[in-house]
Amino acid sequence: MNLTIDVTNKEHKSVVSLSGEIDAFTAPKLKEELLPLTKEEGKTVEVDLNNVNYMDSTGLGVFISALKSTKEHDSELKLVHMQERVHRLFKITGLTEIMNIDSTVQGGI
Amino acid sequence: MEPFDFVEVKVPAKPEYVGVVRLSTSGIANRMGFSYEDIEDLKVAISEAITNAVKHAYKETDEGEITIGFGVYSDRLEIMVADHGGSFDLSNVKEDIGPYQQNDAIEDLREGGFGLFLIDALMDKVEISSRYGVIVLMTKYLSENEVGQDGDQISTTQ
Numbered sequence: 001m002n003l004t005i006d007v008t009n010k011e012h013k014s015v016v017s018l019s020g021e022i023d024a025f026t027a028p029k030l031k032e033e034l035l036p037l038t039k040e041e042g043k044t045v046e047v048d049l050n051n052v053n054y055m056d057s058t059g060l061g062v063f064i065s066a067l068k069s070t071k072e073h074d075s076e077l078k079l080v081h082m083q084e085r086v087h088r089l090f091k092i093t094g095l096t097e098i099m100n101i102d103s104t105v106q107g108g109i
Numbered sequence: 110m111e112p113f114d115f116v117e118v119k120v121p122a123k124p125e126y127v128g129v130v131r132l133s134t135s136g137i138a139n140r141m142g143f144s145y146e147d148i149e150d151l152k153v154a155i156s157e158a159i160t161n162a163v164k165h166a167y168k169e170t171d172e173g174e175i176t177i178g179f180g181v182y183s184d185r186l187e188i189m190v191a192d193h194g195g196s197f198d199l200s201n202v203k204e205d206i207g208p209y210q211q212n213d214a215i216e217d218l219r220e221g222g223f224g225l226f227l228i229d230a231l232m233d234k235v236e237i238s239s240r241y242g243v244i245v246l247m248t249k250y251l252s253e254n255e256v257g258q259d260g261d262q263i264s265t266t267q
Contacts, residue, residue: 023131024124024160054131056156057223085149092230093223 002026003052005033013044019051022059031062038069038077045070050081059086060093067099078102114181120159122173122192127159130177134188137179141186143251150231151249155188157224158245162192185233185250192242 003026006017014037022030037045045066049055063079070077080102082090090096118133120126134155138148155177162175173192180187229235234248 021128023156024127024163028124054152056153056160057227058160060223089153089227092227 003030005030007033007037012042013046015046015048017048017051021054022052022062023054023056024058027058027062030059031065034062034066035069038066038075039073041074043075044078045075046078046080048081049079049083049086052086053083055086055089057089057093060089060095063099064095076100111182113183116179116181118177118179120175120177122163122175124160124163126175127156127163130159130175131156133177134179137181138186138249141181141251143186143249147249147252151186151188154228154231154247154249155190157228158188158190158247161224161245162190162243185248187246187248189244189246191244 003018003020003022006019008015008017016034016037018030020026034045034047037043047063052059063077066077069075078100082101087096087101090099090101116133116137118130120130131152134151135148138151143151159175159177176189176191178189178191180189225235228245228247232247233250236246238244238246
């Protein structure tokens with residue numbers, strides 16, 4: 001019941017690889033790591049969710065904050081390799097409309 | 110009265126215990142024979158309820174407790190989440206709960222943004238009472254093709 005956050009920085013891109021669970025306990029840590037990355041103009045922040053097997057609304061909240069920040073700072077947020085269960089929450093809440101989510105959903109039908 | 114097993118769990122109102130209750134819920138739902146998808150839904154719903162209760166409890170004091178009651182019935186799981194820390198009587202509390210209305214004053218619960226919305230979307234029935242602290246009662250039914258592990262639910266051929 002933890003979340004490992006691994007950040008790889010390239011010139012105009014940061015890849016944030018997450019592994020574990022995003023909930024009320026781990027979300028603040030994720031927000032702390034993710035938000036500063038979105039404050040660099042022209043940067044693409046790619047969040048790899050391949051190894052995230054659980055997420056709830058606290059995670060949605062973090063990604064909404066990050067998305068707002070990219071609009072303010074002219075950067076970009078991409079969510080990739082999302083598992084079907086996690087993708088479902090974005091679908092139910094309608095956030096698939098505003099988020100840049102990789103269409104190749106892991107385990108999707 | 111309809112027979113049921115009752116499981117009560119009490120945890121400190123701290124974010125680090127959300128995952129603990131999630132695992133307990135998963136264990137109970139698995140024992141009852143819920144499908145993988147339903148168990149995942151239950152895990153999100155219970156986590157949202159605990160997250161709300163943690164936030165609510167923090168407003169009053171840092172020393173709060175959350176009580177979670179699981180009513181295990183032959184056809185459904187009822188989960189009650191109360192943020193006042195005290196024990197509660199299942200049937201007493203149920204009498205005081207009305208259905209969740211869109212226009213109910215639930216600002217505190219809405220703080221998490223999509224929390225309550227997800228509970229409502231993932232569970233079959235959600236009721237909220239604010240009479241004794243905030244209590245959320247949510248129900249998920251076993252669908253017909255899911256077979257419980259209680260002997261009386263399984264028809265056998267001789």
